Amino acid sequence: MSYDIITNPDAVKISLSQLHLSTNNQEKLEQLIDEFSYLSLLRKYDLSVTNKVLFHGASGCGKTATAKAIAKRLHKKIITLDLSEFISSKLGETSKNISLSFKKAARENAVLFIDEFDSLGKLRDYDTKDSGEMKRVVNTLLQLIDHIPSNILLICATNFMKVIDQALLRRFEIKLSFELPTSHELDIYYDELLSRFPKNLQDIERTYHISYAEAKDIAENQVKKEIIFKEKSKEKIHENKLAYN
DSSP: OOOSEEEOGGGOOOOGGGSOOOHHHHHHHHHHHHHHHTHHHHHHTTOOOOOEEEEEESTTSSHHHHHHHHHHHTTOOEEEEEHHHHSOSSHHHHHHHHHHHHHHHHHHTOEEEEESTHHHHBOOOTTSTTHHHHHHHHHHHHHHHHTOOTTOEEEEEESOGGGBOHHHHTTOSEEEEEOOOOHHHHHHHHHHHHTTSOGGGOOOOOOOSSOHHHHHHHHHHHHHHHHHHHHHHHHHHHHHHHHHO
16 A cells, blocks of 8 residues: 655646745745755765755645645656655554655656655654654654655754754754744735736735735635626626516
């Protein structure tokens, strides 16, 4: 049974340039992509590439979309596993399953994206009956990260970085924060979302202090509601005309 999903780069619809990233994140990611693009050149100088990255911050602010867009830019497959669903009820199988995903990423020369990373990295009460097994799972993950091949880009994502074990956090060379957008950033995003619709559908009530994903849902739901309302009104007028005739 497979616990992860492989996505080809041509199946990813959004590109890195279409994402609303902070200036710091843009710069760090461009450097990361450049290193992978010139991997062979850097090897000639005995230089290693940065290939262990942690995305952290608010839900719905683009962590998953960014990971997929990076894979697309690098023309690599992306292997995605969600640790919250991945951890087996039989803990003895968890280390094996995680190891298989790392091996698959190496074989496919892929980006390995681990979402809900805190599911394994949380500080735990090791007095529980599963304490020994959980220690082994975390140790397996530490070893896999330490020995990850240079051709694999590992991206992990979490909404709760503070609960991740420091031993795991220290493994990541880059940690990028994904924060809720400002009102100005959301206005730019709303304008972009609504630009594909006729002017009469662009006048919506805008909500702020939310994520990009929430803003998209709010905007599109209002547009859909208005489109359906207008169509129902047309149908009603047509019915009335038929009845009058």
